[in-house]
Amino acid sequence: MIELSNFFLYATLTSIFIASFLITLEQTGLICYLPFLKKLYAAKEKRIIEGVLSEIGVKKMLSSAVAASQIKDTMLYDSISVDKALREAAIKGSFKVGKTNPFVTNTFWDVIGHSCDPDKSKLYATFLASYWKKLTLEQAVEQEKIDFVVTPKEGSPILGYEFSKRLGVPLVLYSTTPKFLYNEPLDSKSRLISFSEHFDSASMPGEGQTCLIVDDSTTGGRKINEMVSRLRVLKYNVSDCLVLFEPLGKRPGARDVLQSINVKLHRVTIKR
Numbered sequence: 001m002i003e004l005s006n007f008f009l010y011a012t013l014t015s016i017f018i019a020s021f022l023i024t025l026e027q028t029g030l031i032c033y034l035p036f037l038k039k040l041y042a043a044k045e046k047r048i049i050e051g052v053l054s055e056i057g058v059k060k061m062l063s064s065a066v067a068a069s070q071i072k073d074t075m076l077y078d079s080i081s082v083d084k085a086l087r088e089a090a091i092k093g094s095f096k097v098g099k100t101n102p103f104v105t106n107t108f109w110d111v112i113g114h115s116c117d118p119d120k121s122k123l124y125a126t127f128l129a130s131y132w133k134k135l136t137l138e139q140a141v142e143q144e145k146i147d148f149v150v151t152p153k154e155g156s157p158i159l160g161y162e163f164s165k166r167l168g169v170p171l172v173l174y175s176t177t178p179k180f181l182y183n184e185p186l187d188s189k190s191r192l193i194s195f196s197e198h199f200d201s202a203s204m205p206g207e208g209q210t211c212l213i214v215d216d217s218t219t220g221g222r223k224i225n226e227m228v229s230r231l232r233v234l235k236y237n238v239s240d241c242l243v244l245f246e247p248l249g250k251r252p253g254a255r256d257v258l259q260s261i262n263v264k265l266h267r268v269t270i271k272r
Contacts, residue, residue, distance in 0.1 A: 081127070082127050082244075082268050082269050085120070086109060086244070086245060086271070088114065091108040092106065094106055095107075099220075099222065107271070109245060111124065111159070111245075112159075115159050121159055121162050125159055125163045127268055128163050132266075142264050143212070143240055146169055146211065147209035148172050148201075149164040149169055149214050150213055150238075151172075151214050151215055152173070152223055155216060156215055157173055160173070160215070164214075170201060171201070172200065172211065174198060174227045175199075176226060178198055205236065207236075208235055210238070210239075211231060211236050211238050213227065213228070213241040215241075215243050217244060218246070218254040224257075224258060225261060228261055239262060239263055241265050242266045242267075245268060246265065246267035248271070
């Protein structure tokens with residue numbers, strides 16, 4: 001497998017080869033027999049070239065590579081290592097999981113508790129970052145450029161923090177209950193006040209920015225559904241949710257709920 005650090009070298013050499021090939025075809029007159037290449041060679045304006053590249057997916061591929069290169073972890077995604085690490089967080093018994101229509105399971109995966117260990121939280125975040133890089137390179141995500149990460153306070157905020165560091169973007173925390181009650185007319189409420197009611201951040205992200213939801217897992221999707229609604233009211237773009245594991249057993253599950261609001265659920269592994 002090609003290391004990401006060498007990707008741009010290969011891309012540059014490939015570009016030089018293609019350019020030399022096109023010039024040779026033009027000089028020999030053979031390019032007239034290849035309409036698509038003739039169209040590419042004749043394109044003079046940047047927007048025309050970008051349009052042609054989009055037709056063959058090159059522009060999208062390069063955009064994905066650039067987005068993936070911003071992720072600091074280069075460790076390859078390994079499902080066996082993930083499952084081994086999660087087994088350490090397993091609690092055996094009979095449990096009801098989920099606040100709305102809970103389902104019964106014989107294993108509770110206490111990732112939140114184990115994330116209190118600095119080494120384990122970094123390991124979990126590395127798994128997530130590696131998997132997100134893989135998805136980005138495969139063009140399997142809805143939004144490649146992420147401006148900030150958002151994680152529920154009631155979820156796994158330590159994991160969200162460690163992941164945001166690897167992505168190199170700010171972290172925003174979400175609370176289902178408001179931090180305060182606004183004591184003035186609602187029509188006087190500023191955007192900052194609306195944001196601060198349910199979200200915590202060092203600074204409020206700008207309107208129109210794109211966020212990635214990150215958590216240890218999601219069961220029924222209720223909490224994330226509510227969070228997505230508040231994010232969209234604040235004019236943020238949200239279309240992807242990344243979790244360490246997806247528990248199966250509940251129907252409709254989080255995947256169904258998120259799909260209904262146009263959010264794609266990505267999970268590193270599945271747990272029953």
